[in-house]
Amino acid sequence: MKGILSIVATPIGNLEDMTLRALRILKEADYVLCEDTRVTGKLLSHYEIDASLVRYDAHASAHVHEEILRDLKEGKHIALVSDAGTPGVSDPGVLLVSQALVEDIKVETIPGPSAVTAAFSIAGVSGNQFVFLGFVPHKKGRQTFFERVAEYEIPVIFYESTHRIMKTFTSLSEVLTSQTVIVARELTKLHEEVVKGSIEEVELYFKEHPDHQKGEFVVIVTP
Numbered sequence: 086m087k088g089i090l091s092i093v094a095t096p097i098g099n100l101e102d103m104t105l106r107a108l109r110i111l112k113e114a115d116y117v118l119c120e121d122t123r124v125t126g127k128l129l130s131h132y133e134i135d136a137s138l139v140r141y142d143a144h145a146s147a148h149v150h151e152e153i154l155r156d157l158k159e160g161k162h163i164a165l166v167s168d169a170g171t172p173g174v175s176d177p178g179v180l181l182v183s184q185a186l187v188e189d190i191k192v193e194t195i196p197g198p199s200a201v202t203a204a205f206s207i208a209g210v211s212g213n214q215f216v217f218l219g220f221v222p223h224k225k226g227r228q229t230f231f232e233r234v235a236e237y238e239i240p241v242i243f244y245e246s247t248h249r250i251m252k253t254f255t256s257l258s259e260v261l262t263s264q265t266v267i268v269a270r271e272l273t274k275l276h277e278e279v280v281k282g283s284i285e286e287v288e289l290y291f292k293e294h295p296d297h298q299k300g301e302f303v304v305i306v307t308p
């Protein structure tokens with residue numbers, strides 16, 4: 086009998102954002118694959134869940150995949166989480182899921198938080214469409230990335246880290262014309278905020294508030 090691979094979304098900041106089903110699955114699974122045992126350990130201890138944690142990150146080798154697939158084929162129930170949000174969305178998981186599907190193993194989703202949908206839900210952007218581009222490339226392809234962002238006719242959403250957010254505003258100011266930019270920062274956390282305006286207004290706001298340059302960011306550009 087084949088096992089089950091459960092892809093479990095976890096909070097993007099606020100530990101209360103766990104679904105009842107996610108809690109049950111993490112309790113029931115034979116083991117939980119996670120990026121960082123300290124991060125997931127903190128979540129599990131908050132909910133008094135005593136699960137065995139196995140490291141699975143973006144560098145997981147072919148051998149690690151083989152072992153997990155072997156366990157699944159032997160009937161094990163394995164849960165996969167990432168540090169925050171939904172695995173496979175700019176996070177590890179895609180390779181394991183695709184290999185499990187090839188092996189005809191049941192893969193189930195335990196949906197929950199993701200920064201992309203959380204940001205879109207409070208962006209106040211009309212229409213029901215968006216394009217999600219994941220992370221801004223660090224070096225190669227950066228210029229092309231921003232040129233593409235400026236050309237879309239529907240809202241574009243991407244992730245950016247605290248280290249490069251100001252650089253990204255500079256790059257956007259070189260390509261955007263009349264678009265509106267929405268910056269969703271520290272979602273679900275104490276300092277959650279949404280800053281909306283032209284790229285010049287948004288850039289000025291963050292220049293004037295250097296303490297707000299820290300944290301996690303989702304950027305939305307609307308035509």
Ligand code: SAM
Pocket residue numbers: 097098167169170171172173174175176198199200201243244245246269270271272273274301302303
């Ligand atoms: N899998 C995650 C998801 O479903 O949202 C995304 C993981 S990705 C490695 C991390 C990036 O997501 C951060 O650099 C940031 O751009 C975005 N992010 C994660 N948590 C966030 C939060 N609380 N507020 C704003 N952006 C967040």
